[in-house]
Structure formats: structure tokens, C-alpha cells
Amino acid sequence: MKEALQSFPALLKDGRILIPTDEMPKGHRPLYRPDVAARRTAVGEDRDGRLVFAVTDTYTDGLTFSELATLLAGLGLENVVCLDGGGSTQLVIDTTKFQREVPGKDPVPVVVGIRSR
Numbered sequence: 001m002k003e004a005l006q007s008f009p010a011l012l013k014d015g016r017i018l019i020p021t022d023e024m025p026k027g028h029r030p031l032y033r034p035d036v037a038a039r040r041t042a043v044g045e046d047r048d049g050r051l052v053f054a055v056t057d058t059y060t061d062g063l064t065f066s067e068l069a070t071l072l073a074g075l076g077l078e079n080v081v082c083l084d085g086g087g088s089t090q091l092v093i094d095t096t097k098f099q100r101e102v103p104g105k106d107p108v109p110v111v112v113g114i115r116s117r
Contacts, residue, residue, distance in 0.1 A: 007081035011069035015078045019066055038062040039089035044080030055091045057102045
């Protein structure tokens with residue numbers, strides 16, 4: 001294995017919302033409770049297999065896992081997992097047609113980068 005990516009929790013599978021339970025692994029901070037709104041980062045795919053990245057921005061108090069799952073299902077995503085959230089949630093998009101930045105609150109040592117071929 002050359003590369004690996006950890007995610008938690010899964011929010012959608014085959015278009016079905018998976019509601020995380022309060023039974024989170026021991027030692028997780030309250031940020032990971034399903035009823036707590038927080039900044040979130042998620043990645044998923046739509047019905048056509050297109051990859052979609054989503055973040056909640058700094059202008060909101062964030063979303064619960066259930067709220068994010070409902071929103072992304074409504075946008076037509078089929079399979080979605082959460083990546084790290086909280087202060088490390090950030091996004092930079094810089095294309096010839098669109099630029100947008102959602103700054104993070106904490107520095108991160110590793111990023112997921114996507115470039116066109």
C-alpha cells in the first residue's frame with residue numbers, strides 16, 4: 001500500500017442515510033457526537049460516479065452529522081464519508097472559472113489535492 005485515507009463516520013451508502021449513534025469509540029472528543037454541530041469535511045460520489053468534496057464554512061456554527069447527511073443526500077450524493085472536521089476543516093478551489101477559499105482555524109500537515117489531467 002502506497003497511500004491510505006482514514007474516514008469516520010460514513011454518512012450515506014447507496015443513497016441511504018446512515019445515522020451515527022451515540023456509541024462512538026472511547027476517547028473521542030464531544031466534536032464526534034452525532035448531535036453536536038461542528039465544522040465538517042466530507043467526500044462522496046453522486047449517481048454518475050463524480051467525486052464531490054463538501055465543507056461547512058466559517059460563517060456557520062457547523063452541522064450535525066445528520067444535518068450534513070440529509071443535505072448531501074438532497075443534492076444527489078449516493079456515498080459519503082466524513083474526513084477530519086473542526087478547526088482543520090478547510091478548502092481551496094482555484095480553477096480558471098471559479099475561486100473559493102474556506103480558511104481553516106488550525107494548520108494541517110497533510111492535504112488531499114485534486115488536479116485535472
